[in-house]
Amino acid sequence: MSELLNHLYGQQHRLCTTPSGQVTLVLSRDREIDLIELEQLCDAVGWSRRPLRRVRRALQNSLLLVGLWRHDPRLPKLVGFARCTGDGVIDATIWDVAVHPRYQGAGLGKQLMHYVLDALRQQQVQRVSLFADPEVIGFYAAQGWELEPLERRCAFWYAS
């Protein structure tokens, strides 16, 4: 089994623990992310669509892509995702954290975040940031993320 998992998900994969334990869920930073599957996942969590061409380039330019896969020896299914951008040394930013609604509430989002942070730690990244949607702030705060302490410290520039 472990040989198969290494083949499908790479040597740095991590098995997730779930309350039911009925399905095997695997975190991987090596298995290639299919754009259509990612779009379906983003649809499922209610995010607005982005042009696939641009998403492809964004993934190519990312520092780290993590997939959460429902294991199937023939066709693993993408049920969660997160990615990071950054310089790979000092700073990284986490984007697009999502767990398919069918798999939410089982501790998978938390395991996904741990896996991402462990991977960044391996790269010795010193500071990690993210932008939380208002309804998810509690999810990150409970995992020890510090909210912007002095409001109005973040600055943004939008192209349009």
Ligand SMILES: CC(C)(COP(=O)(O)OP(=O)(O)OC[C@H]1O[C@@H](n2cnc3c(N)ncnc32)[C@H](O)[C@@H]1OP(=O)(O)O)[C@@H](O)C(=O)NCCC(=O)NCCS
């Ligand atoms: C946010 C998200 C990734 C969480 O994934 P999940 O697998 O449901 O989360 P977990 O089951 O690992 O939850 C871990 C803990 O966070 C809590 N939690 C989960 N979602 C939460 C939320 N929206 N607000 C506050 N706490 C939350 C859980 O109750 C759990 O608490 P516990 O450890 O005390 O039991 C998932 O709900 C999701 O994909 N949401 C839609 C997309 C989204 O909003 N992404 C974030 C963009 S910034």
